[in-house]
Amino acid sequence: MRFFHLSDLHIGKQLYGYSLLEDQEWILEKILQKVEERKPDGVLLCGDIYDKSVPSGEAVTVFDRFLSRLTEIAPDTAVMIISGNHDSPERLSFAGSILERQNVFVEGFPPVKEQEYIKKVIREDEWGQVEFWLLPFVKPGYVREVFGGKEPESYQEAVQGLLEREMLLEKPDKEVRKVLLTHQFFTASGEKPKQSESETIMVGGLDQVDIGCLKGFDYVAMGHIHRPQSMGNPWIYYCGTPLKYSVSEWNQKKYLTEIEIKEPGSRPEMVLHELKPLREVRALRGELEEILEATGGVPSEDYVSVSLTDEQEPYQPRERLESLFPRLLEVKMDNGRTNMLAWEEESEDVLIDPREIFQRFFSRMQGREMEREEEEIMEQVFQKVGEEEI
Ligand SMILES: [Mn+2]
CATH class of the missing domain: 3.60.21.10 (Metallo-dependent phosphatases)
Known part of the structure; x- marks a missing residue:
């Protein structure tokens, strides 16, 4: 069989x-x-x-x-x-x-x-x-x-x-x-x-x-x-x-x-x-000029996520990248100074624990951290939602 x-x-x-x-x-x-x-x-x-x-x-x-x-x-x-x-x-x-x-x-x-x-x-x-x-x-x-x-x-x-x-x-x-x-x-x-x-x-x-x-x-x-x-x-x-x-x-x-x-x-x-796909999903990392040069000027159909390591934030990186990568997914800055997401398109992916995101939102809105009881309520809501959605 x-x-x-x-x-x-x-x-x-x-x-x-x-x-x-x-x-x-x-x-x-x-x-x-x-x-x-x-x-x-x-x-x-x-x-x-x-x-x-x-x-x-x-x-x-x-x-x-x-x-x-x-x-x-x-x-x-x-x-x-x-x-x-x-x-x-x-x-x-x-x-x-x-x-x-x-x-x-x-x-x-x-x-x-x-x-x-x-x-x-x-x-x-x-x-x-x-x-x-x-x-x-x-x-x-x-x-x-x-x-x-x-x-x-x-x-x-x-x-x-x-x-x-x-x-x-x-x-x-x-x-x-x-x-x-x-x-x-x-x-x-x-x-x-x-x-x-x-x-x-x-x-x-x-x-x-x-x-x-x-x-x-x-x-x-x-x-x-x-x-x-x-x-x-x-x-x-x-x-x-x-x-x-x-x-x-x-x-x-x-x-x-x-x-x-x-x-x-x-x-x-x-x-x-x-299984070889029609278009690849790729993650590129490096300085903007480096990444652009590596293409040899030939546009790529692949889905590309780019992490830029330039210490100086380059001018209009998204526009320049899009001319060679029409299916650009996201551009992130990843240099010593920022070391954080700079530009990002709307993402469906969960990058951090959703509870953490909510806690950050809460403390920004309320100007204080969540209390134990509030955390428990949040947890219950997430579990309820999780059951519906997964
Ligand atoms: Mn699935």
Whole structure:
């Protein structure tokens, strides 16, 4: 059984106000080419298909075209899709039962009622059955009714509860191989995954789920974290985004992950196909003249973040840089004197802890530091907001 593992497409995402749709179409085209070449048995999309729960018309068109082409190129390939925290479960599930006839399986919701179970797609090969478990993003509040009206106290309890409920039901059959599709913030005995600046951070770590509950799976295909990495075991894996979605990812490589599972009990094999973007995300650092000269006067289409080290602040650096870098993301001054952000375009990325930003705002407005009680109120608000947004 061979399949592609993808997640966090974030179709419709903008980078510092620049639309990435062209870049996303390009990378999806590269993925389609690989599908054509490798003819996998499955393509797994592990959440955050779109960047927003109400995606733009253009974003929907891009994904629609991708799916249509995919089913044309590889009609026998099972396409499996779960929703992530950025997706709207209802919208993503639209026409789901019709899509199943085309071998496209979409699951927007985890089980929400007592008699509901995790959706499974079963495929066979020479070694028998492989079960793919489709578990979309779970919040404790979603699954209250599954546990008799009692809301699980944590993400950990919710995810573990859902999995255990079914693992216990089944007769453990070592011959049936199992793959889980999931979109959560997993930790491995307290160790957190390495994040980038493009994930929405949840304050307080309430969303953490330990990988201990993932026993019994031959491979866990995870979405949510944007840097490719395994958690605890090589077969518990975040494949990462297909594109760089923040400047902090400038030196990462992005991959299309191909997994092969052979006979029951064997280790899955992984092949990484590097994904080359239409335009790179780059971080440049140096003096203005140096940076301009290095281009040789040839404009670059890349997305560029520039840190200027000139001790004397140069005249109109943004204008001069923009003539060679039309997709300039930001210009920062980083010299001995300032050592702080000088110019910056509106950024969606969280550079410092949002609590810290609010505390600064508070003390500027009130002329004093926050008191303990006020900090607690702020913390409660951030946790509430974090739950809604992540
Ligand atoms: Mn994501």
